[in-house]
Amino acid sequence: MLPCRSTCTCAFEGCHKTCPRWRAMQEQQHAETARKKEYLRQADETCRAVLSQCHRCGGYVFSAGSY
Numbered sequence: 001m002l003p004c005r006s007t008c009t010c011a012f013e014g015c016h017k018t019c020p021r022w023r024a025m026q027e028q029q030h031a032e033t034a035r036k037k038e039y040l041r042q043a044d045e046t047c048r049a050v051l052s053q054c055h056r057c058g059g060y061v062f063s064a065g066s067y
Contacts, residue, residue: 008021
């Protein structure tokens with residue numbers, strides 16, 4: 001079931017294919033997902049760089065249970 005169907009007064013079978021509100025909601029969701037993916041990519045890159053620097057300096061990386 002489409003998430004907007006319960007709140008939309010213009011809902012009918014197949015309306016989401018041409019509905020401007022549905023398209024706007026999909027575009028907003030796509031943009032939010034892209035922002036989240038970019039944030040995670042940057043965070044992963046930063047973590048990898050820090051871990052690499054730590055290994056090059058001879059440092060140790062502790063896991064949560066090794067204190």
